[in-house]
Each structure stands twice: as C-alpha cells, then as structure tokens.
Amino acid sequence: MASDIPYYDVLILGAGFSGCSLLHYLRRDGFSVRIFEKAPTVGGTWYWNRYPGARVDSDVPIYELNIPEVYESWSWSSRFPDWQELRQYFKHVDKVLEVSKDTDFNTNVTDAVWDEASQTWTVTAENGKRARARFFLTCIGFASKNFTPDFKGLSKFKGEVHHSNEWPETGVNLEGRRIGLIGTGSTGVQITQEAGPVCKELFVFQRTPNLCLPMHQAYLDESSQSDKAGYDAIYQKRLNSFGGFLFDFVKKKATDDTPGQREKFYQALFDHGGFAFWVANYYDLFTDPESNRLAYEFWQRKASERIKDPKKAAILAPKVAPHPFGTKRPSLEQNYYEQFNKPNVHVVDVSAEPIAEFTEKGLRTTDGEYEFDLLILATGFDAVTGSYKNLKIRGVGGVELSEKWAKQTQTYLGLTVHDFPNLMYTYGPQAPTAFSNGPSCIQVQTKFIVDIINYMRDHNYSSFNATSDAETEYTDEINEEVTKTLFPLAKSWYMGANIPGKKIEMLNYIKGIPAYSSLLDSVEENWKGVAFAN
Numbered sequence: 001m002a003s004d005i006p007y008y009d010v011l012i013l014g015a016g017f018s019g020c021s022l023l024h025y026l027r028r029d030g031f032s033v034r035i036f037e038k039a040p041t042v043g044g045t046w047y048w049n050r051y052p053g054a055r056v057d058s059d060v061p062i063y064e065l066n067i068p069e070v071y072e073s074w075s076w077s078s079r080f081p082d083w084q085e086l087r088q089y090f091k092h093v094d095k096v097l098e099v100s101k102d103t104d105f106n107t108n109v110t111d112a113v114w115d116e117a118s119q120t121w122t123v124t125a126e127n128g129k130r131a132r133a134r135f136f137l138t139c140i141g142f143a144s145k146n147f148t149p150d151f152k153g154l155s156k157f158k159g160e161v162h163h164s165n166e167w168p169e170t171g172v173n174l175e176g177r178r179i180g181l182i183g184t185g186s187t188g189v190q191i192t193q194e195a196g197p198v199c200k201e202l203f204v205f206q207r208t209p210n211l212c213l214p215m216h217q218a219y220l221d222e223s224s225q226s227d228k229a230g231y232d233a234i235y236q237k238r239l240n241s242f243g244g245f246l247f248d249f250v251k252k253k254a255t256d257d258t259p260g261q262r263e264k265f266y267q268a269l270f271d272h273g274g275f276a277f278w279v280a281n282y283y284d285l286f287t288d289p290e291s292n293r294l295a296y297e298f299w300q301r302k303a304s305e306r307i308k309d310p311k312k313a314a315i316l317a318p319k320v321a322p323h324p325f326g327t328k329r330p331s332l333e334q335n336y337y338e339q340f341n342k343p344n345v346h347v348v349d350v351s352a353e354p355i356a357e358f359t360e361k362g363l364r365t366t367d368g369e370y371e372f373d374l375l376i377l378a379t380g381f382d383a384v385t386g387s388y389k390n391l392k393i394r395g396v397g398g399v400e401l402s403e404k405w406a407k408q409t410q411t412y413l414g415l416t417v418h419d420f421p422n423l424m425y426t427y428g429p430q431a432p433t434a435f436s437n438g439p440s441c442i443q444v445q446t447k448f449i450v451d452i453i454n455y456m457r458d459h460n461y462s463s464f465n466a467t468s469d470a471e472t473e474y475t476d477e478i479n480e481e482v483t484k485t486l487f488p489l490a491k492s493w494y495m496g497a498n499i500p501g502k503k504i505e506m507l508n509y510i511k512g513i514p515a516y517s518s519l520l521d522s523v524e525e526n527w528k529g530v531a532f533a534n
C-alpha cells in the first residue's frame with residue numbers, strides 16, 4: 001500500500017454536529033483525527049439546507065452540542081433558529097473547537113476499502129485526496145442524497161428550477177413570482193410560509209397533507225441565556241425521553257381520560273408548541289388506533305378552523321386521516337394554514353389529480369394546467385440509507401455496503417456492520433435517528449464510539465466488527481417491533497416508501513433514546529456481539 005498516503009488513527013466523513021463532536025473528543029484523547037467534508041465549510045445539514053424559511057423543528061438549547069466550551073460562549077436569538085443562525089452557530093463551533101484545522105473541505109469521498117493486512121481503511125475522494133485510517137466514521141447524516149421523482153417532461157420546462165437541498169448560495173427572489181412548489185414535507189411547509197406573503201401566485205402541489213403542529217416561536221434575549229449552570233443537567237435529562245427532548249409520552253392511554261380531560265391535555269400540548277403533541281402525547285399514540293384517531297380528530301378540528309375555504313380545508317386537513325397521526329413526520333408551522341386564505345395561494349391535490357407531465361410553462365395534471373415561472377422541488381431525500389448510495393464502501397472480501405443493504409438494511413446497534421471492521425456511523429440506519437432530536441442521538445452514539453476506540457487502544461486491539469449473529473438479532477428486533485405499531489400503515493420515508501423500488505422496512509430504531517442508550521451501555525459492559533482482533 002502506497003506509504004505516501006497520509007495515515008490517521010481516525011478518519012471522519014462529515015463536519016456536522018456528529019463530525020465536530022467526534023473530532024473534539026477523539027483529539028482530546030490523543031488520537032490523530034481528520035475530517036473529509038464535501039461542503040466548503042462546517043455545518044452539515046445547515047450548510048446544504050438554505051432554502052427560504054429553512055429552520056429547525058427542535059428547540060434550543062436541546063438542539064445543541066453538549067460541549068461546555070461551545071455552549072458557554074453562545075446564545076440564540078430565537079427558540080427555533082433558522083439556517084442563517086445555525087450557520088453562525090457552526091462558525092462558533094469551528095472557532096471554539098478548531099474543526100477547520102483538521103478538516104479537508106470540498107472533499108467528496110467516493111470510495112473506501114478495508115485492507116485486512118494493514119487493518120486500515122483507505123479512503124478516496126473525488127478531488128483525488130486520499131487517507132488511510134484505522135477507524136472510519138461515516139457521519140454523513142440521514143439526508144445527503146436528494147430525491148426528485150422522475151417527472152415526465154421535466155426538462156421541457158423553460159422556467160427556473162431548484163431543488164430545496166441545492167438552493168443557490170446567492171438566494172432566489174420569490175417576490176412577485178409565479179411559483180410551483182412540489183412537496184409538503186417540512187421543507188414545503190417552510191417555503192410556503194415565505195413565498196405566500198410575497199409571491200404573485202403560488203401553487204402548492206400536495207400528495208399527502210402534512211399534519212403540522214404549532215411551533216410557537218419565541219424570541220430570546222441574551223440575558224435570559226447568560227446562566228449556563230443548569231445546562232449540563234439539561235443535556236443529561238434530554239436522554240431520558242423517547243425523542244431526546246425534555247418532554248416525553250405520558251404514562252396513560254388516551255382512553256384513560258374523559259373527553260374533557262383529553263381536550264385539555266391535547267390543548268396543553270398544542271400550547272407548549274414544538275413536537276410535544278407528537279412525542280409527549282398518550283403513550284399508546286403509535287400503537288392504538290383509537291388513541292391515534294382521537295389525536296387526529298383534535299388536530300383536524302384545530303387546523304381546519306383556520307382555513308376559510310372549505311375546499312382547501314378538505315385537502316389540507318381532511319376529515320378522514322390520510323395515515324395514522326405521527327407515522328409521518330409532522331412539521332412545525334407558524335402561519336402555514338393562513339397562507340391558503342389568500343386568493344393567490346392554491347393547494348392542488350395531486351393524489352386526486354396526479355401530475356401527468358411538465359410543459360414549457362408549467363405542468364399538467366390529469367385535471368388541469370398550471371403555469372408558473374419558478375419551480376421548487378421540495379421532494380426530499382432518499383433518506384437514511386440513501387446517503388450511502390454514492391459511496392462505495394468495501395469491507396472484508398470486497399463486499400460492498402450499499403449492495404449488502406439493497407436486500408435488507410442490516411446493522412448492529414445502528415452503529416456498525418458485520419464485515420466492515422472499525423467502521424462506525426452516527427445518526428444513520430437503525431438508530432433512533434429520525435425519531436429523535438439530532439444532537440441527543442449523537443450524544444449517545446459519540447460516547448459509545450469514543451469509548452470503544454479508547455478500549456481498543458488500551459487492549460491493543462487493531463480491529464473489531466459486529467458478529468453476524470448479533471447483527472441479525474438486532475435487525476430482526478427492529479423489524480419485529482415495527483409490526484406492533486401503526487407505522488407500517490403510512491407510506492413514509494421512515495420506511496423507505498418515498499423512493500420507487502426501495503425496500504419497505506423500518507429504517508429507524510423505534511424504542512426511543514432511553515432504551516437505545518441503555519442498550520449501548522449494556523454492550524459496553526461485556527462487548528456482547530463485538531469481535532475484537534489483534
């Protein structure tokens with residue numbers, strides 16, 4: 001193996017929350033660490049997602065790294081910061097943790113190969129940069145691969161087209177424009193709130209209504225954040241709740257309460273704002289159809305009250321639930337429904353009138369023609385496993401990871417894979433990922449990764465990989481658990497259902513952060529399912 005390739009103890013892909021935090025802890029422990037990042041700067045998700053209104057749906061200080069050097073010298077201007085403020089935050093992270101000095105930016109990794117003889121990974125990027133490393137940590141996030149449906153005639157359209165995840169750095173003027181927006185995931189909802197007030201006309205093409213929850217944005221002043229004494233306790237406390245927040249499901253079934261009590265409870269969750277109505281609801285919300293129906297009924301009443309036109313209301317907030325509440329990710333909204341009270345903001349139900357084809361001036365559905373000069377594709381991602389599809393990772397005997405996963409996603413602990421020695425990842429397949437607050441999940445996984453790497457150094461092990469049995473058992477449990485819930489009833493990206501041809505399976509660990517965290521702790525006690533080699 002060419003010796004002119006630089007060697008590191010640890011090579012990390014990605015400089016988002018995960019990469020920055022792992023770099024910090026591993027470097028502190030004396031390892032040589034390098035990050036390869038395809039973006040020109042730190043920030044991860046918040047570098048790529050700069051579309052109008054891009055904003056996080058987790059509130060601060062929960063949506064933050066638990067590193068004192070970082071949080072002690074930072075304060076936010078709002079409870080749910082937007083992408084610009086998150087970018088500023090990452091500048092601060094970079095300054096305090098000195099991420100850039102150990103990062104190669106604009107370095108898009110395409111290949112990684114395990115070499116059994118030297119027990120190292122060799123990693124190659126598109127720009128020709130290479131590195132060898134003992135440990136390879138792919139912190140590439142769950143949304144690194146955009147998805148655009150294969151629309152007929154899209155190339156015929158003469159206007160401007162942008163995918164939300166590749167928004168021009170210089171911005172796009174929305175004022176006075178006639179806009180076609182496809183997709184009503186959180187991105188579509190956020191863009192509607194920005195475009196609605198300034199556009200000439202907006203057509204929102206909706207396949208499935210987003211069961212949006214009230215955000216209750218709040219502006220914060222610096223003085224209210226100057227005392228950080230309680231922060232460490234907050235970051236421990238967030239690990240005690242299902243979603244990694246400070247609120248959690250209540251230990252009651254929906255039907256344990258009277259209708260009056262339920263109404264009050266649901267209203268209190270709405271008033272709290274954020275994801276409370278989703279993951280601090282009755283504990284049987286995701287398992288009992290009646291509990292779920294009651295929650296939907298409340299939600300539907302609240303949303304439809306705000307929409308004046310009954311035709312629009314029937315599309316945005318139908319009487320009959322499009323899928324069990326919460327089995328697709330609800331988005332937070334501030335004035336989403338009010339946008340549709342403007343005569344120039346339309347919603348088109350493309351489940352009833354599917355998009356037939358694009359034309360030079362817009363698109364044609366089975367029922368009508370719509371004209372616009374700016375097309376925004378808020379069509380999301382090949383989520384969770386998709387991030388791995390542009391990346392050839394070859395483990396023992398040349399087996400390729402995305403090929404292994406094409407049949408079925410298989411991991412151990414949502415962290416590592418049999419036959420891929422010394423490879424670990426964060427915020428990816430079969431971890432609490434999409435059902436959790438990012439930094440909370442990352443906090444739990446970072447601890448495990450840092451611990452195992454230290455343990456191996458202490459015991460002179462050069463490699464580990466998950467045993468095949470442990471991987472099968474872990475994977476089977478995920479697939480078994482999901483059958484006890486309402487999740488299979490929704491066509492969601494949680495289960496790969498948004499991508500044609502993708503295997504339908506639960507891509508996330510669904511038992512919540514506390515169960516996940518104690519599972520990792522118990523593995524650390526005896527390294528069950530982990531085979532070390534010298």
Ligand SMILES: Cc1cc2nc3c(=O)[nH]c(=O)nc-3n(C[C@H](O)[C@H](O)[C@H](O)COP(=O)(O)OP(=O)(O)OC[C@H]3O[C@@H](n4cnc5c(N)ncnc54)[C@H](O)[C@@H]3O)c2cc1C
Nearest residue numbers: 014016017018038044045056057058109140141427437438
């Ligand atoms: C629009 C949007 C809204 C979100 N809202 C929330 C929210 O409300 N709450 C929440 O908890 N989470 C939210 N998330 C999830 C969010 O991704 C996580 O909270 C968090 O950013 C994950 O951090 P990470 O470091 O693990 O991954 P990311 O932030 O995704 O960073 C991954 C990095 O890896 C890099 N990378 C990928 N592939 C390669 C490669 N081949 N070579 C080199 N570098 C590569 C990418 O450029 C990126 O910088 C949202 C995500 C999106 C897209």
Ligand SMILES: *[C@@H]1O[C@H](CO)[C@@H](O)[C@H](O)[C@H]1NC(C)=O
Nearest residue numbers: 038039108109110126390391
């Ligand atoms: C990274 O490389 C992949 C695979 O070659 C390619 O599809 C993708 O567009 C590249 N991304 C960037 C940001 O250069």
Ligand SMILES: *[C@@H]1O[C@H](CO)[C@@H](O)[C@H](O)[C@H]1NC(C)=O
Nearest residue numbers: 455456457458459460461534
């Ligand atoms: C690891 O190797 C070092 C140096 O060879 C040796 O001193 C130490 O005892 C070894 N530790 C273990 C646990 O084998």
Ligand SMILES: *[C@@H]1O[C@H](CO)[C@@H](O)[C@H](O)[C@H]1NC(C)=O
Nearest residue numbers: 421463464465467468531533
């Ligand atoms: C991978 O795990 C197997 C046991 O499942 C073990 O025999 C092998 O040595 C491990 N390989 C490496 C490189 O760690």
